[in-house]
Amino acid sequence: FARYTARDRGVVGGIGQRVPTFGPFGFANRTPIQGLWLVGDSTHPGEGTAGVSYSALTAVRQIEVATR
Structure with missing residues (x-):
């Protein structure tokens, strides 16, 4: 799976979800x-x-807003 995700050992799901990095x-x-x-x-949400x-x-x- 690592080959398809280009992540160490094929880990999916972004960074670990903790209060400072969640939602x-x-x-x-x-x-x-x-x-x-x-x-x-790894980004909101x-x-x-x-x-x-x-x-x-x-x-x-x-x-779209930034380029108006």
């Missing part, structure tokens, strides 16, 4: 680097198909 405290989509946005299981999909949708909406 509203998770990593934001926007970064301090212009043009670099984050999406996926978190793991799973729904979480990752919502993360991408949130980033797209933020990009």
Whole structure:
């Protein structure tokens, strides 16, 4: 599975979920680097198909606002 995920030993699920890195405290989509946005299981709102999909949708909406 590591071959497909490109992660150490094929680990999935993002970083370990702890209070400081979970839900509203998770990593934001926007970064301090212009043009670099984050999406996926390690960003807000978190793991799973729904979480990752919502993360991408949130980033797209933020990009749309930022480029107006």
